[in-house]
Amino acid sequence: MPDTAYLFAAVAVSAGITWALRALPFAVLAPLRASRTMRFLSTRMPAGVMVILLVYCLREVSWNSTSALAPLLALAVTAGLHLWRRNALLSILGGTTAHVLLASLVFSP
Amino acid sequence: MESAADLVVRSPPPWRAALRDSGSVGLALVPLGLAFGAVLTHAGLDWWWATVFTTLIYAGSFEFLLIGLVTVAAPLAAIGLSAFLVNVRHVFYALSFPLHRVRGRAARTYSTFALTDEAYALTTTERSRKWPGTRILWVQLFLHLFWVGGATAGGLLGSLIPDSVVGLEFAMTALFAVLAIDAVRERRGDVPTPVLAVLSAVAARLLFPGEMLMAAFVLFTTGLIVRYLATGRSECDA
Structure with missing residues (x-):
């Protein structure tokens, strides 16, 4: 196991940079908030950002292998449950359970 | 009391x-x-x-x-x-x-x-x-x-x-799938936004695999601004 001082330094560096990236842009972008372009962007960005993060999560799937079926089927379970019951917890638990079962039992490496 | x-x-x-x-x-x-x-x-x-x-x-x-x-x-x-x-x-x-x-x-x-x-x-x-x-x-x-x-x-x-x-880490994928579905459904009728997001993410994955997230956000935001300028600013003011 890496030593404690190194781990705390790694945590401090990570926390500092992450917080700076979240806090500093408010100072820079605050004057832009009133503009109409910003209003247009702010109503459309949330949906697009979440779609991009979803695609990002799938970046390491090897699409021409049968192992890709585990995340694809689990994603179908997640989306299907969510469109049907609209319960975030149910959709995420159902999708994750499906993925663990498929990846561990059916498509195990 | x-x-x-x-x-x-x-x-x-x-x-x-x-x-x-x-x-x-x-x-x-x-x-x-x-x-x-x-x-x-x-x-x-x-x-x-x-x-x-x-x-x-x-x-x-x-x-x-x-x-x-x-x-x-x-x-x-x-x-x-x-x-x-x-x-x-x-x-x-x-x-x-x-x-x-x-x-x-x-x-x-x-x-x-x-x-x-x-x-x-x-x-x-x-x-x-x-x-x-x-x-x-x-x-x-x-x-x-x-x-x-x-x-x-x-x-x-x-x-x-x-x-x-x-x-187990699929929980994160499922979480973003749920957040994406909710956010897209809230803006029903606004099909171009999720389409633009998917295109930006796929293009970023293919062209800038090392910086996929950053590239995708830049492409997406640029695409939105272009769309705002192109479609007439007044009608898009939502």
Whole structure:
């Protein structure tokens, strides 16, 4: 196991940079908030950002292998449950359970 | 006491409303936190590092990456650069996150610290438009607690999960799938936005695989601005 001082330094560096990236842009972008372009962007960005993060999560799937079926089927379970019951917890638990079962039992490496 | 009770009846305290707001996504962070704690202990770290990581850094996807970095003793500069590249997308959240409703220096400090993807998703919806700053803060705090609690439990229980059980990290994919479906459904009829997002993400994956997230956000934001300029500014003012 890496030593404690190194781990705390790694945590401090990570926390500092992450917080700076979240806090500093408010100072820079605050004057832009009133503009109409910003209003247009702010109503459309949330949906697009979440779609991009979803695609990002799938970046390491090897699409021409049968192992890709585990995340694809689990994603179908997640989306299907969510469109049907609209319960975030149910959709995420159902999708994750499906993925663990498929990846561990059916498509195990 | 009477007047306080009356107040509660008229409008529930912000923390209670926030608990309801953050409940479904927050509970979804628990399996993800369990997965995080389990991965961390399987990598050879003591369980309590799961608590330290999730409390102080609080950036889910980067924390998963950090486990791999510290187990190979990556230099601090490499860790800092990775933190920058994975989290630089957050600069875009300043465009629409309602920080102006959060009052007070300490509150704003915490609010920016806890500005995660999930917090951004929950506080930028149509129905959150009237939330006061205290409710936003409570939502962020509850999400934080769900994440720390899940990760700590995962750290403690992780050794009980056999190595043959894989794929728990899909909880994060499922979480973003749910947040994406909710956000897209809220803007029904606005098909170009998710289409533009998918195209940006796929193009970024193919052209800039090393910086996929940043490239995707830049492409997407640029695409939105072009669309705003091209489709006539007045009718798009939503």
